[in-house]
Amino acid sequence: DQQVKQNSPSLSVQEGRISILNCDYTNSMFDYFLWYKKYPAEGPTFLISISSIKDKNEDGRFTVFLNKSAKHLSLHIVPSQPGDSAVYFCAASGVSNTGKLIFGQGTTLQVKP
Amino acid sequence: NAGVMQNPRHLVRRRGQEARLRCSPMKGHSHVYWYRQLPEEGLKFMVYLQKENIIDESGMPKERFSAEFPKEGPSILRIQQVVRGDSAAYFCASSSQRARETYNEQFFGPGTRLTVL
Numbered sequence: 001d002q003q004v005k006q007n008s009p010s011l012s013v014q015e016g017r018i019s020i021l022n023c024d025y026t027n028s029m030f031d032y033f034l035w036y037k038k039y040p041a042e043g044p045t046f047l048i049s050i051s052s053i054k055d056k057n058e059d060g061r062f063t064v065f066l067n068k069s070a071k072h073l074s075l076h077i078v079p080s081q082p083g084d085s086a087v088y089f090c091a092a093s094g095v096s097n098t099g100k101l102i103f104g105q106g107t108t109l110q111v112k113p
Numbered sequence: 114n115a116g117v118m119q120n121p122r123h124l125v126r127r128r129g130q131e132a133r134l135r136c137s138p139m140k141g142h143s144h145v146y147w148y149r150q151l152p153e154e155g156l157k158f159m160v161y162l163q164k165e166n167i168i169d170e171s172g173m174p175k176e177r178f179s180a181e182f183p184k185e186g187p188s189i190l191r192i193q194q195v196v197r198g199d200s201a202a203y204f205c206a207s208s209s210q211r212a213r214e215t216y217n218e219q220f221f222g223p224g225t226r227l228t229v230l
Contacts, residue, residue: 004155006155034218036221041223041224041226042223042224043117043119043204043206043221043222043223043224044156044204044221045221046218046219046220049218089155089156091156098161098168098169099144099146099161099208099219100146100158100161100169100171100172101146101148101156101158101206101219102158103148103155103156103157104155105154105155106155
């Protein structure tokens with residue numbers, strides 16, 4: 001039962017262009033969403049988050065959009081840089097639970113110079 | 114301020130042996146989460162502990178797996194009688210205690226890669 005889904009295993013974009021990573025969820029009890037970035041042989045690093053009371057959160061080149069009615073969120077990276085090449089995980093949590101994170105399968109982003 | 118520490122980084126065990134994975138949370142953090150990442154998959158929650166207490170173990174396999182977070186020392190994830198299917202990356206994350214209206218961000222360690230021969 002995959003409650004958080006990232007349907008695109010990989011994405012390739014040109015340096016300077018926009019990267020859009022997508023994530024869908026099924027559990028309407030989720031009220032906090034996060035994006036993590038992961039390099040090989042390292043642990044995930046927190047990137048950006050959004051509460052369900054908002055529909056957009058921006059931090060520098062990174063913006064997360066939340067569409068609650070569609071149970072969909074996306075991460076926009078503008079402009080994309082080669083150093084952004086990594087695996088990106090979407091994760092969800094509910095305040096009503098213990099704070100555990102439910103992760104998607106990940107999307108591998110490659111930014112070409 | 115040191116981040117989350119995990120050791121060993123790599124662990125090789127033969128089938129039937131025991132594996133012990135250690136996690137030292139960030140300074141001041143009293144909440145520890147363990148996750149497992151199987152090849153080509155996302156991270157799956159296993160267990161959530163506070164000092165001396167298991168709060169949520171809903172993701173832990175019923176047999177062979179146990180976890181503890183003693184008053185002193187690191188959190189330990191213990192796998193008895195390992196099988197090849199236990200081969201995975203095991204990540205620990207820690208968080209501080211905050212008010213419930215704000216999410217308590219989890220900081221991840223570098224992981225322990227367990228290989229069962």
